[in-house]
Amino acid sequence: MIEFQHVNFAYEPGRPVIADLSFRIEDGEAVGLIGANGAGKSTVMKLLLGLLQGEGKILVDGRPVNRDSLGEIRRKLGFVLQNSDNQMFMPTVYEDMMFAPLNYGLSREEAERRVDGVLERLGLTELKHRHNHRISGGEKRMAAIATILAMEPEAVLMDEPTSALDPYNRRIVINTIRSLPQTKLITSHDLDMILDTCQRVILMSKGEIVADGPAGVILRDRALLEAQRMELPLSLSGGQAGR
Amino acid sequence: MPLFSAYQRACPMNKMQKALRELGEMDDLAARQSPIHSLSPTAKLLTTIAYIAVVVSFGKYQLSGLIVMVLWPVLLFQISGIPVGLCFYKLRIVLPLVMAVGLFNPLFDRAPMLYLGSLPVSGGAFSMLTLMLKGVLCLMASFLLMATTPIDSLCASLRRLHVPGLLVTLLLLTYRYVGVMTEELAVMTDAYHLRAPGQRGIHVSAWGSFLGQLLLRSMDRAQELYGSMLLRGYHDHFHYALMKPFTVRDGAYAAGCIAAFLLLRLVPAARLLGSLFVR
Numbered sequence: 001m002i003e004f005q006h007v008n009f010a011y012e013p014g015r016p017v018i019a020d021l022s023f024r025i026e027d028g029e030a031v032g033l034i035g036a037n038g039a040g041k042s043t044v045m046k047l048l049l050g051l052l053q054g055e056g057k058i059l060v061d062g063r064p065v066n067r068d069s070l071g072e073i074r075r076k077l078g079f080v081l082q083n084s085d086n087q088m089f090m091p092t093v094y095e096d097m098m099f100a101p102l103n104y105g106l107s108r109e110e111a112e113r114r115v116d117g118v119l120e121r122l123g124l125t126e127l128k129h130r131h132n133h134r135i136s137g138g139e140k141r142m143a144a145i146a147t148i149l150a151m152e153p154e155a156v157l158m159d160e161p162t163s164a165l166d167p168y169n170r171r172i173v174i175n176t177i178r179s180l181p182q183t184k185l186i187t188s189h190d191l192d193m194i195l196d197t198c199q200r201v202i203l204m205s206k207g208e209i210v211a212d213g214p215a216g217v218i219l220r221d222r223a224l225l226e227a228q229r230m231e232l233p234l235s236l237s238g239g240q241a242g243r
Numbered sequence: 244m245p246l247f248s249a250y251q252r253a254c255p256m257n258k259m260q261k262a263l264r265e266l267g268e269m270d271d272l273a274a275r276q277s278p279i280h281s282l283s284p285t286a287k288l289l290t291t292i293a294y295i296a297v298v299v300s301f302g303k304y305q306l307s308g309l310i311v312m313v314l315w316p317v318l319l320f321q322i323s324g325i326p327v328g329l330c331f332y333k334l335r336i337v338l339p340l341v342m343a344v345g346l347f348n349p350l351f352d353r354a355p356m357l358y359l360g361s362l363p364v365s366g367g368a369f370s371m372l373t374l375m376l377k378g379v380l381c382l383m384a385s386f387l388l389m390a391t392t393p394i395d396s397l398c399a400s401l402r403r404l405h406v407p408g409l410l411v412t413l414l415l416l417t418y419r420y421v422g423v424m425t426e427e428l429a430v431m432t433d434a435y436h437l438r439a440p441g442q443r444g445i446h447v448s449a450w451g452s453f454l455g456q457l458l459l460r461s462m463d464r465a466q467e468l469y470g471s472m473l474l475r476g477y478h479d480h481f482h483y484a485l486m487k488p489f490t491v492r493d494g495a496y497a498a499g500c501i502a503a504f505l506l507l508r509l510v511p512a513a514r515l516l517g518s519l520f521v522r
Contacts (some may be wrong), residue, residue, distance in 0.1 A: 051470050079474050085423050091395045098484035103476030133422035224521040
C-alpha cells in the first residue's frame with residue numbers, strides 16, 4: 001500500500017511543484033498518473049522512491065519513506081525509467097538483471113535462476129548475453145522492465161514506459177504491463193496505454209490532483225482532459241481528438 | 244533528388260557513428276570462441292601485465308632480445324583467430340604517437356654501434372627502433388586482451404586482483420557510456436551539419452557550446468544513472484555476475500607464459516640462435 005499524506009515539494013523556494021498532495025494506492029491496484037508537462041508526475045515518483053525529500057508523509061506498507069527505511073522500501077518498489085539507457089548501465093542484459101538480486105544478497109545461483117525465469121516469462125531469453133548498447137529501443141525497454149522484475153518488487157513504478165516505441169513494441173510492453181500481478185503506478189502521456197493497463201487514473205495539474213477515479217470515466221471526460229491541455233485517448237475519440 | 248543527398252555525399256558516415264561501430268566490433272571479437280577466449284580473464288590479464296613488464300624492462304639497445312618477444316602476440320593471433328591487420332587498423336591513431344616517441348633519438352645519439360656492411364648504424368637509431376617496438380608490442384598485447392575478453396569479465400578480474408573498486412566501476416561505466424555519449428555526439432554533429440551545409444567539421448566558434456552541451460547531458464545522465472543504481476540496492480560495492488573460475492588450466496597457461504617471458508628476458512635467445520649460423 002502506497003500513501004501520500006499532505007506532501008509538498010519545491011525545487012526552488014516559493015515555487016511549489018507538489019502542493020498538498022494526498023492519495024492512497026491499495027495493493028494490486030494499477031494506477032495511471034497523468035497530466036500535462038510540468039504537472040509534477042515524475043516528481044511524485046522521485047518522492048516516493050526517496051530520490052527527493054519533501055514535506056508531509058509518504059508511506060509504503062505503513063512505513064514512512066525516510067533515510068532509515070529507504071533500503072527496505074526501494075527493495076519493494078521497482079522503478080522503470082523513461083530512458084532505458086540510464087537504467088541499463090551494465091555491459092550486458094544478463095549482468096544488468098543480476099545487479100539488483102546480487103546487491104540484495106541472493107546467491108549467484110539463486111539470482112541466475114531468477115533472471116532466467118524472468119527472461120523466459122517475458123520471452124527475452126535470446127537477449128540474455130546481448131550487449132546493452134547493441135540492442136534496439138524496444139528490446140532495451142523490455143530488458144529494462146526485466147531488470148526490475150528480477151528484483152521481484154511488490155510494486156512496479158513506470159515513467160513513460162511506451163515513449164519512443166513503434167506500435168509493435170508498444171503493444172508488447174502494454175501486454176507485459178497487463179500481465180504483471182504487482183501494484184502498478186504508471187506515468188504517461190500515452191492515454192491509450194493508460195486506458196489499457198490501469199483501472200484508476202489520477203490527473204494532476206501544477207502539483208495538485210485535479211481528478212482521481214476510474215480510468216474509464218476520467219479518460220472519457222473530454223472537457224476535463226482538454227482543460228488540462230490533454231486529449232481523449234485515440235481509441236475513445238473516434239479519430240476526432242484535438243478537433 | 245533525395246533530400247539528404249548533398250549532406251550524405253559530404254559525410255557518408257558520421258565519424259562518431261563509425262567509432263560506435265568499431266566499438267561494437269570489439270565486443271564481437273571478444274564474443275568469439277577460441278582456446279584463448281575460453282581462458283579465465285584473470286589468467287589473460289596476469290600474462291598481459293607480465294608481458295608488458297618484461298617488454299618494458301629491456302634496455303634501449305637490446306633490440307635483438309626484444310624481437311623474440313614478438314613470438315607471443317604472433318602465437319595469440321594465430322590461436323585466437325584475430326586478424327593481425329585488424330589490430331593495426333584499430334590502433335591506427337595511437338600507433339603513430341607511439342612511433343613518434345623515439346623519433347629524435349638518432350639526432351642525439353650518433354655514435355655508431357655496428358656496421359651493416361659499410362653502413363654505420365648509430366645508437367640513436369637502435370634505441371629509436373627499440374622504443375618503437377616496445378610501444379607496438381605493448382599495444383598489441385593490450386589489444387589482444389581486449390579482443391579476447393569481454394569488458395565485464397575483465398573488470399571482474401581486476402576486482403579479483405584487488406584493484407580498487409571505484410576505479411574498476413569507473414572503467415566499466417565509462418565503457419558502457421562511451422557508446423551512449425558517442426551516439427549523442429553523433430546526433431549533435433548531424434544536427435550541426437544539416438544546418439551548416441558545405442562546412443567541413445565543426446567550426447571553432449561552436450566547440451564551446453558543443454562541449455558544454457555534452458557536459459550538461461553527461462551530468463544529467465550520471466545523476467539519473469546513479470539514482471537507478473541506488474534503486475537497485477547499490478551500496479558502494481559492485482557485484483560482478485560474470486566471475487569465470489580460475490582453473491588449473493588457466494594457472495598452467497599463466498605460469499607457462501610468465502616463465503617463458505622471463506626465460507626470453509634472461510637468455511639472449513636471438514643471439515644464441517644467430518651464433519648457430521654465424522661463427
